[in-house]
Amino acid sequence: MSTTTPSAISVQTIIGLEIHVQLATCSKLFCGCSTRYGQPPNTQTCPICQGLPGTLPVINSQAIDLAMDVGLALEMELVSGCRWDRKHYFYPDLPKGYQTSQFDLPITRKGRLEFRDPTNAETICSVRINRAHLEEDAGKSLHGEGVDGGTWIDLNRTGTPLLEIVTEPDLRSAQQAKAFLQQLRTILLYIGVSDCNMQEGSMRVDANVNLRIDNSNETVATPIVEIKNLNSFRNVERAIEFERDRQLQHWRATGERMGQRPKQTRGWDADREITTVQREKEEAADYRYFPCPDLPPVVLSVEQIAERRGKLPRLPQQWKSDLIRVWKLSDYDASVIVEQGRDMAEYFEIVARISQDGKRSANWITQEIMRLLNEQQRAITQFPISAQQMGELVAAVANNELDHARAREIFALWLEQPLSLGEAKQRLGIASISSDEVEQLVADIVAQHAAAIDDYRQGKKQALGPLIAQAKKLNPNVSPAKFREALLRVVEG
Amino acid sequence: MTQQENLPALELSRRIRSGDLSVVESTRRSLAEVAQRNPTLNAFVEVWSDAALTRAAELDHKRVSGESTGPLFGVPIGLKSNLCVTGQLCTCASKMLSNYRPTYSATVCQRLLDADAILLGRTNMDEYAMGSGTEYSIYGPTRNPHFASGPNAVLEGYSPGGSSGGSAAAVASGMVPLALGSDTGGSIRQPAAFCGVYGLKPTYGRVSRFGLVAYASSLDQIGPIATTPEDLELLFQVIQGSDRLDATSLSREKVQQVEATLGHKSLKQLRVGIIREHAEQDLAPTVRRALEETKEYLKSVGATLVEVSLPKQAQAIATYYLIASCEAASNLSRYDGMHFGHRAQVPEKNATLEQVIAASRGEGFGAEVKRRIMLGTYALSHGYAEQYYQQATRMRQAIRQDFAAAFAEVDVLLGPTTPAPAFPIGAHRQDPIAMYLTDQFTVSANLAGLPAISVPIELTNFQPDESRLPVAVQFHAPPCGESRLFAVANALHERNQSAKLGAEA
Numbered sequence: 001m002s003t004t005t006p007s008a009i010s011v012q013t014i015i016g017l018e019i020h021v022q023l024a025t026c027s028k029l030f031c032g033c034s035t036r037y038g039q040p041p042n043t044q045t046c047p048i049c050q051g052l053p054g055t056l057p058v059i060n061s062q063a064i065d066l067a068m069d070v071g072l073a074l075e076m077e078l079v080s081g082c083r084w085d086r087k088h089y090f091y092p093d094l095p096k097g098y099q100t101s102q103f104d105l106p107i108t109r110k111g112r113l114e115f116r117d118p119t120n121a122e123t124i125c126s127v128r129i130n131r132a133h134l135e136e137d138a139g140k141s142l143h144g145e146g147v148d149g150g151t152w153i154d155l156n157r158t159g160t161p162l163l164e165i166v167t168e169p170d171l172r173s174a175q176q177a178k179a180f181l182q183q184l185r186t187i188l189l190y191i192g193v194s195d196c197n198m199q200e201g202s203m204r205v206d207a208n209v210n211l212r213i214d215n216s217n218e219t220v221a222t223p224i225v226e227i228k229n230l231n232s233f234r235n236v237e238r239a240i241e242f243e244r245d246r247q248l249q250h251w252r253a254t255g256e257r258m259g260q261r262p263k264q265t266r267g268w269d270a271d272r273e274i275t276t277v278q279r280e281k282e283e284a285a286d287y288r289y290f291p292c293p294d295l296p297p298v299v300l301s302v303e304q305i306a307e308r309r310g311k312l313p314r315l316p317q318q319w320k321s322d323l324i325r326v327w328k329l330s331d332y333d334a335s336v337i338v339e340q341g342r343d344m345a346e347y348f349e350i351v352a353r354i355s356q357d358g359k360r361s362a363n364w365i366t367q368e369i370m371r372l373l374n375e376q377q378r379a380i381t382q383f384p385i386s387a388q389q390m391g392e393l394v395a396a397v398a399n400n401e402l403d404h405a406r407a408r409e410i411f412a413l414w415l416e417q418p419l420s421l422g423e424a425k426q427r428l429g430i431a432s433i434s435s436d437e438v439e440q441l442v443a444d445i446v447a448q449h450a451a452a453i454d455d456y457r458q459g460k461k462q463a464l465g466p467l468i469a470q471a472k473k474l475n476p477n478v479s480p481a482k483f484r485e486a487l488l489r490v491v492e493g
Numbered sequence: 494m495t496q497q498e499n500l501p502a503l504e505l506s507r508r509i510r511s512g513d514l515s516v517v518e519s520t521r522r523s524l525a526e527v528a529q530r531n532p533t534l535n536a537f538v539e540v541w542s543d544a545a546l547t548r549a550a551e552l553d554h555k556r557v558s559g560e561s562t563g564p565l566f567g568v569p570i571g572l573k574s575n576l577c578v579t580g581q582l583c584t585c586a587s588k589m590l591s592n593y594r595p596t597y598s599a600t601v602c603q604r605l606l607d608a609d610a611i612l613l614g615r616t617n618m619d620e621y622a623m624g625s626g627t628e629y630s631i632y633g634p635t636r637n638p639h640f641a642s643g644p645n646a647v648l649e650g651y652s653p654g655g656s657s658g659g660s661a662a663a664v665a666s667g668m669v670p671l672a673l674g675s676d677t678g679g680s681i682r683q684p685a686a687f688c689g690v691y692g693l694k695p696t697y698g699r700v701s702r703f704g705l706v707a708y709a710s711s712l713d714q715i716g717p718i719a720t721t722p723e724d725l726e727l728l729f730q731v732i733q734g735s736d737r738l739d740a741t742s743l744s745r746e747k748v749q750q751v752e753a754t755l756g757h758k759s760l761k762q763l764r765v766g767i768i769r770e771h772a773e774q775d776l777a778p779t780v781r782r783a784l785e786e787t788k789e790y791l792k793s794v795g796a797t798l799v800e801v802s803l804p805k806q807a808q809a810i811a812t813y814y815l816i817a818s819c820e821a822a823s824n825l826s827r828y829d830g831m832h833f834g835h836r837a838q839v840p841e842k843n844a845t846l847e848q849v850i851a852a853s854r855g856e857g858f859g860a861e862v863k864r865r866i867m868l869g870t871y872a873l874s875h876g877y878a879e880q881y882y883q884q885a886t887r888m889r890q891a892i893r894q895d896f897a898a899a900f901a902e903v904d905v906l907l908g909p910t911t912p913a914p915a916f917p918i919g920a921h922r923q924d925p926i927a928m929y930l931t932d933q934f935t936v937s938a939n940l941a942g943l944p945a946i947s948v949p950i951e952l953t954n955f956q957p958d959e960s961r962l963p964v965a966v967q968f969h970a971p972p973c974g975e976s977r978l979f980a981v982a983n984a985l986h987e988r989n990q991s992a993k994l995g996a997e998a
Contacts, residue, residue, distance in 0.1 A: 050832065051827050053590065053595070053707070053833075054575075054599060055597075055704075056738060057740065058739075059740065086823050088873075090826070090846075092846070095832050096827045097823075097826025097827045098826050288822075288873040288878070289873075290819060290873055290878070290882060293741075293820055294740060294741060
């Protein structure tokens with residue numbers, strides 16, 4: 001975003017992101033080891049991911065499928081014949097001495113992602129995706145945890161499939177970067193390619209940031225800084241904001257421009273809320289990429305792509321327009337539900353299908369259910385009331401079999417006990433009443449409250465309120481609407 | 494035990510099956526032969542006597558109880574020291590792996606066991622298969638069985654060739670009828686030629702590389718060494734076949750499909766291409782005569798000889814050493830002293846990671862391995878890769894096309910395996926390039942992924958002052974054309990037998 005500063009310059013922040021997403025495969029990229037998180041160190045390894053001499057990698061076809069799904073979801077080009085390359089560097093948690101990745105022929109490239117600009121709701125931002133490539137993760141170095149404070153190596157993560165998604169530098173503010181990532185995460189969750197759990201490292205972000213400064217006479221760009229390993233959306237936002245201010249200050253002090261200094265890598269210190277230098281690219285390793293001779297190129301046939309396209313789950317955008325079109329939800333309600341994730345959207349769809357009342361279903365979900373889930377920090381999949389039950393309840397209200405208050409009583413009971421609708425009604429003494437019973441009730445009330453009836457007839461409309469309440473007290477099963485209707489027939493008749 | 498009793502594997506296995514000989518007896522004979530000859534030859538670097546005899550007893554029991562017997566039933570086999578067998582040392586003749594015991598077995602070793610073979614021990618090699626003389630080894634050089642002892646022995650002896658020199662010498666000396674080697678640029682064929690035995694480099698992808706410690710992955714193939722073409726084929730049939738653990742292994746359907754298009758050809762129908770560029774090279778007189786005698790023989794049995802040209806042959810050695818070194822530099826990155834292999838004791842208390850890795854690699858690798866790692870690292874470096882690696886890759890493609898064009902004309906190609914017979918041990922120690930040039934006729938098959946065989950040739954007469962060291966010729970076939978190679982070798986084997994009888998008469 002542009003800001004005009006007192007000295008009449010305008011500053012634009014230029015941001016490109018690299019997102020590492022751990023794919024939700026059952027096994028690792030090149031061997032059969034499990035990818036489960038949080039297991040005891042070095043219990044999910046084999047000779048292949050340990051990099052023992054003589055072992056060979058074999059590609060996990062599920063990783064290819066999931067990468068294709070991402071490519072299809074982000075409207076990218078899928079590259080048949082994509083290659084594997086080795087990226088060389090020495091580090092103890094990289095047992096082969098190279099990482100198998102994709103260098104010049106990634107599995108998918110050239111896509112885009114659209115999202116609403118958080119700073120200007122009228123604007124749709126479109127960010128170009130440069131590429132997404134597959135690679136294996138390295139192990140973990142546990143520094144200071146060994147005997148004598150030494151380093152221990154855990155190879156459980158070694159060989160876990162990652163998809164690295166690289167954007168073009170199309171983002172212009174920290175808020176946009178955050179919104180982009182939220183939208184990307186929602187899509188990845190909907191198509192089920194990753195759990196995108198940032199705490200567990202299954203989604204990690206690097207941000208490339210620099211400034212374009214418009215002076216009155218020229219435009220200058222500051223040197224690019226790469227902020228590594230951001231593990232929450234908040235950190236992405238804060239780190240970019242910090243870096244924008246730091247670079248502007250540095251430019252004012254030194255006038256340093258792009259090209260006058262090599263690309264710098266910085267880390268985000270979340271406690272001190274600053275970025276710190278990790279290394280200058282000049283001293284960076286030469287990775288000596290070359291095609292991995294152990295892995296043939298991946299051929300994606302037209303049929304295979306078509307099949308995958310056919311199986312691709314509905315994307316959030318599609319869900320949203322379906323909710324608006326089929327269930328007549330407002331744009332706002334549809335967004336709220338869709339943003340909760342696929343489980344919530346599916347929950348809504350079941351409730352709406354059973355109740356045949358989209359608006360009421362949406363109200364229950366966005367008001368009652370989401371409030372509770374929020375309070376208890378739970379997911380919809382852990383919610384005690386099933387979508388089927390909820391559908392029956394909303395249907396009963398929609399068909400005037402229950403009033404809203406009684407429905408809420410049932411809802412509250414269901415949170416405690418797994419009962420059927422019938423059982424819950426019985427437990428709460430809810431029964432349907434005949435129109436004769438309603439008329440008898442009206443007659444009783446009219447007889448007992450002659451003064452109030454007179455008030456009403458003289459134009460004091462609110463006089464009926466206490467009568468309806470009184471009726472409900474006498475018989476909790478009476479529908480206030482029906483009672484009111486019958487009462488009016490008598491007093492106005 | 495006399496030389497005549499060194500039976501080929503087929504015959505040995507037949508006698509064991511018929512009950513003439515027990516597996517234990519046969520294994521003991523093999524062990525006795527090793528005990529007698531190995532101190533001079535240094536072909537085996539480790540003999541697994543206990544495991545071999547235990548297994549031999551199991552196999553005897555299996556036969557007696559009437560269970561079915563595998564194609565290599567009771568046959569003792571030598572394994573090159575770069576093949577993994579669970580629990581046995583696999584050192585690649587390097588200090589780096591001197592204590593390394595794999596936790597799994599190579600696919601080929603498992604197939605040998607499934608075929609009821611006896612794994613007798615592991616054989617000497619050049620460190621990480623980088624060399625052509627079996628001299629660059631922590632175990633010291635292997636000697637060629639020819640002129641290694643007896644009245645005509647030379648002081649240091651002759652080289653058995655390399656890098657599978659231990660396997661070739663073990664077979665040629667009769668310690669074992671069969672051995673496995675690996676061939677990245679000629680490492681099976683050149684030692685087979687030097688030692689006077691048969692050696693096959695299969696089509697790339699026909700034999701699983703899983704469990705072969707990699708030197709140059711796109712060139713490496715495991716292959717058999719034997720004293721007869723029949724034995725060679727027998728061992729090849731056991732180890733070949735697709736493997737889901739090797740993504741570069743050819744599927745059975747693919748092999749069958751290619752074999753079907755190649756069809757079957759009798760010797761009379763065979764069109765043999767004579768590689769003009771090889772014939773123009775500076776060849777030792779006995780090698781030249783071996784080629785001439787082979788041509789005469791093939792003509793006499795009705796084959797048609799056609800001169801063909803492989804114009805890019807002159808570039809093969811440079812192309813090979815670039816690609817092989819690049820892949821080696823990458824494959825050998827894993828030896829950092831961290832997870833397995835040699836780790837240097839660095840005296841500084843706060844030694845950096847880099848110091849430990851550098852010292853471990855500095856101490857663990859020998860000079861030739863370091864030379865190739867440095868060459869490969871340089872050739873892959875930023876700014877040089879285009880000039881070297883990419884250029885070599887394009888040349889490799891051109892060499893492949895040369896062969897494809899030649900095989901449009903002919904069924905097999907004939908040329909020498911090596912420019913000269915075995916050299917004395919140490920002859921090329923000061924000149925690595927001279928050593929590299931001994932591979933000049935073998936590297937192309939690896940670059941093009943083709944099968945190639947080295948066939949020993951019995952010369953019908955010698956000049957009085959001429960070397961009596963073994964000589965050989967080499968045949969190349971199109972991909973999956975191994976059966977053509979076996980057919981030609983079988984015919985030449987018969988010719989050799991009668992030439993031998995003629996010489997003795």
